[in-house]
Amino acid sequence: MSTGIALIDYRAGNLTSVKKALATIGADVFVPATPDDLADAQGIIVPGVGHFGATRALAAEWIAAILNRVGEGRPVLGICLGLQWLFEGSDEAPDCPGLGLLSGRCYKLPPSPEASADTRIKIPHVGWNSLAITREASIVDGVESGAQVYFTHSYVAPVTDDTVAVTDHGEPFAAIVQHGQIAGVQFHPEKSGDVGLRVLRNFLDLAG
Amino acid sequence: MLSKRIIACLDVRDGQVVKGVNFEGLRSAGDPAELARRYNLEGIDELVILDITATLEARRALAETxxxxxxxxxxxLAVxxxxxxxxxxxxxxxxxxxxVSLNTAALATPSLITTIAERYGSQAVVVAIDAKTDGDRFAVYSRSGSTAAHRDAVEWAREAESRGAGELLLTSIDRDGTKIGFDCAMTAAVSSAVSIPVIASGGAGGLDHFVDVxxxxxxDAALAASIFHYAETSVRSLKEHLKQRGIPVRL
Structure with a gap:
């Protein structure tokens, strides 16, 4: 059995950067080979890039193991697609359910209709954008409103009571969410300089 | 509001950063890791490592670098x-x-864009387009600017997007290393034709060149090499200049 932070590899995307960032802040990280390996995990990180449907790569026994650990009060952090996966589902893959830990459904950011406007909103949303922190939460401890972080995505989670910070790209969306031990970030903390490392540290604190 | 990105490019040959003019006449600009560290401290938004001789000399990108x-x-970090x-x-x-940034290989085998996008996501695939003004069109070149690809940059940009590219890195061969400013006409033509971000490259020489582009x-982003390498312009002073001109940046 492994202890430490379990980094879920669902074979869509690349774990190298996330592993490196977690190692830098002193996290004890392991990549579980089987769902049983989650038994003693202090916390679970679901990283992710790519398509919502890629979560199908996680078989039912993985989902059950993650939900069991979360049910026991172990913290979970979803990153990018991992944040979206915490919700009930996404328009990106309508027949693929999410973990359903948070209420709401993910949807695609609409591009601006006028292609010639100088203020044109391009989708995907790629680059550094600012966080507007909407309420206090441990995941944003020490993070200032207005801090910039790195995004790369087209789909977003809706702003709900679980939202901690919003970012605006044509319209506001949930940039950071937290509901007790369940947290998520739409941006890439492993690519967001000191602000991103701070958020990862806050998650480690949650995991004790 | 989404910030305009400032990207530093490290053209690497034999483990050293080098820089030429119009893709030729290379001179050394130092150690890649050391330059990367400096740019990071100055607030660079992103880095690109281009193994500039890899295509011509049939070498692969330098994993060690x-x-x-x-x-x-x-x-x-893009490579x-x-x-x-x-x-x-x-x-x-x-x-x-x-x-990863694809150029010559994407022109030769466009399906490679899709293959890599399906494996790592579109956000991981940059298609680099090197082009020259040719009348009222923009002609694409491959193999480090040495071979005409017989493609129009706008049309190739659209195809790259439809095949799964997440961003485009558009370099003006005419302007590369000249410091006379970006090719704004070419950049605007491509940027208006696609919905993915376009990184402009080639010709950065002064602060107002960035304002223009x-x-x-x-x-959506601008890339430069020489002006940062030789400390002619710091990333921070560039961003402060842009902010004063009302352009959103990360400071």
Whole structure:
């Protein structure tokens, strides 16, 4: 059995950067080979890039193991697609359910209709954008409103009571969410300089 | 509001950063990891490592250089030069690249864009387009600017987007290393034709060149090499200048 932070590899995307960032802040990280390996995990990180449907790569026994650990009060952090996966589902893959830990459904950011406007909103949303922190939460401890972080995505989670910070790209969306031990970030903390490392540290604190 | 990105390019040959003019006449500009560290402290938004001789000399992107640069950086890192196959892309990603930049190989085998996008996501695929003004069109060149690809830049940009590219890195061969300013006409033509971000490259010489490319050029990001390498312009002073001109940046 492994202890430490379990980094879920669902074979869509690349774990190298996330592993490196977690190692830098002193996290004890392991990549579980089987769902049983989650038994003693202090916390679970679901990283992710790519398509919502890629979560199908996680078989039912993985989902059950993650939900069991979360049910026991172990913290979970979803990153990018991992944040979206915490919700009930996404328009990106309508027949693929999410973990359903948070209420709401993910949807695609609409591009601006006028292609010639100088203020044109391009989708995907790629680059550094600012966080507007909407309420206090441990995941944003020490993070200032207005801090910039790195995004790369087209789909977003809706702003709900679980939202901690919003970012605006044509319209506001949930940039950071937290509901007790369940947290998520739409941006890439492993690519967001000191602000991103701070958020990862806050998650480690949650995991004790 | 989404910030306009300032990207520093490290053209690497034999483990050293080099820079030429119009893709020729290279001179050394130092150690990649050391330059990367400096740019990061100055607030660079992203780094690109281009193994500039990889295509011509049939070498692969230098995993060691990628590792050395990626080791202590927590900002996006793109790697290009000599990435011809899915395995080459995997090696770059494994070494720490967040994005791979495809150029010659994408022109020769456009399906490679889709293959890599399906494996790592579109956000990991940058298609680099090197082009020259040719009358009222923009002619694409491959093999480090040496071979006419017989493609129009706008049309190739649209195809690259439809095949799964997440960003475009558009370099003006005419302007490369000249410091006379970005090719705003070409950048605007491409940026208006696609919905993915366009990174403008080639010709940065002064602060107002960046203002121009973010306004009339409609660029989402601008890339430069020489002006940062030789400390002619610091990233920070550039960003402060842009902010004063009302352009959103990360400071």
């Amino acid at each position: 990628i590792r050395a640069v990626a080791r202590e950086l927590f900002i996006p 290009g030069g000599g990435i011809r196959t899915e395995d080459d892309a995997a090696a770059a990603v494994e070494a720490g690249a967040d994005k 973010f306004t009339t050029g409609r660029a």
